[in-house]
Amino acid sequence: MSNEERRDSLADQAAAWIPPWQRPAPESTAPDPATPDPATPDPTTPDPATLDHAAADRGAPDHAEPTGELAAPESTEPRVAEDLGAEVSLEGPSRTTIAEEGAGRRPRSGRTRVVPEPPPVLDDAELRGALEAILLVVDEPVSELTLAQILEQPAERVGPMLDEIAASYTAAGHGFELRRAAGGWRLYTRPEYATYVERFVLDGQSVRLTQAALETLAVVAYRQPVTRSRISAIRGVNCDGVIRTLVTRGLIEECGIESDSGAYLYRTSTMFLEKLGLNSLDDLPPLAPFLPDDVEELADAAR
Template sequence: MSDEERRDSLADQAAAWVPPWDRPRPPAAEDTPDTTDVSTTAPLPVESTPLPEESAKAPLPAQGDLGGKVPLQGPESSKISAESGADVSGSGVGESGGAGGVPRREVVGRRRATAAPEPAPELPDAELRGALEAILLVVDEPVSELVLAQVLEQPAERVGPMLDEIAAGYTAAGHGFELRRAAGGWRLYTRPEYATYVERFVLDGQSVRLTQAALETLAVVAYKQPVTRSRISAIRGVNCDGVIRTLVTRGLVEECGTEQDSGAFLYRTTTLFLEKLGLNTVDELPPLAPFLPDDVEELADATR
């Protein structure tokens, strides 16, 4: 075919071509409603025209010439991906499994490089002793060895013997205070031989003290605990409901369940009671025998 005939054929085809929006729509089936959007209807296929030999031999345009919108396919795309290291899958993760093309081994190595925090070094004995003394001076209640060990980040095996050593040192030096174990912990207390001077200083001008009835009730609870209010009243010979409420309000006595037979509330002393008396447990209370009168049996018979 000559060039003139080819131009005439292309001109005829161009003259006979009809735009897609001017073409008649195919009739829809009777049993299926037509829901096709005109704006999204694909154009009808156009009869292809064989390319001339020159256009058939022309090389395909590069991917950059098409604006990156038409991905390459076939072996050429695999070759380009292998040379450039690009991820053609679109997932953003290369074959190595790392995020952003980072090899997985490198990511795992970074995670393993974070070592565990090293334990705190052991304090010298002099520094540990000073730290314990400083804390014991500011506490308002007995503090246990475990709490001290956690605060100082030292093993409890060192804190306990050091507290014993500090207490022995205060006693040997004859200080007016001592380090004593009380209510399950450690606290500084004044020595009993200086109690009169401390009492004179603390109680001078103060009237907030326990009454005689409160002291007697507290003693009954301390030696008979757990005990009910009716039992306390029977021992003292008077009603003690108001006194019990006062002791509970001051935190010296607390409820500890109910009696199995009667269902009455049981009362016991608190850790504040042990702290105020400087005792570790109620077993350290002094025996009552030296304080009982000689004619206690006669008094008991008289009350019956």
């Protein structure tokens, strides 16, 4: 065949070629299900080669004869489920556990969540008594929020209960009242009984000083800072008890330690100036007119 004839033959074939998607579907004849196809193997008939490979995988001897019934292959679903369950338990709680915790039930397995018990709900009588007990010991107004936190009760109950307590005190005519002050609540005495309260508070505070206390206070005022031993030497008697009394009354106070002896030094306090109506120690009257004429001889004899 020449080149020209071969070229014409290829051109004819290309022109006659039809794409697969444009070709008409071939007519197929459905096989009769009752007539078995000899080329199709029967699925119920075991393949000897397959049996030999399965026996080799299970470690069975090569000469084992196949039986009439085939053993069903071991299912891998339980093993996969166990593996998935192990992974879930290692990584965290499963969906079932989370659902049970959300429903308020205790999960069957895994970590358990400790739910704190809710605080007890106090009835009105117990809540009123607890509030009154706290208000008796406070030294400054306490807020409703603080009371609610201490009693572990909602603030919506504490506020109305305080109003009810205050109204009951006023209606009963008690000598004290519950008032709101500085953003909180506190018990106060009623203004109409202020005279009796002042008389009780001020009673005993106008006690006169003894002669020994006045002498000791004068020594401290004019010779401060001074030690106990020096005061005792000037007065000629032990003055430890008197000094403790003056310190308790707030008229004298400690002001350091003497470097030579290590004894405490004492001086007059601010209350001393307030009681005497003095602005400073310079306002003290001069001591010279009250001293005897032979004060120097007495001082030398004391040394």
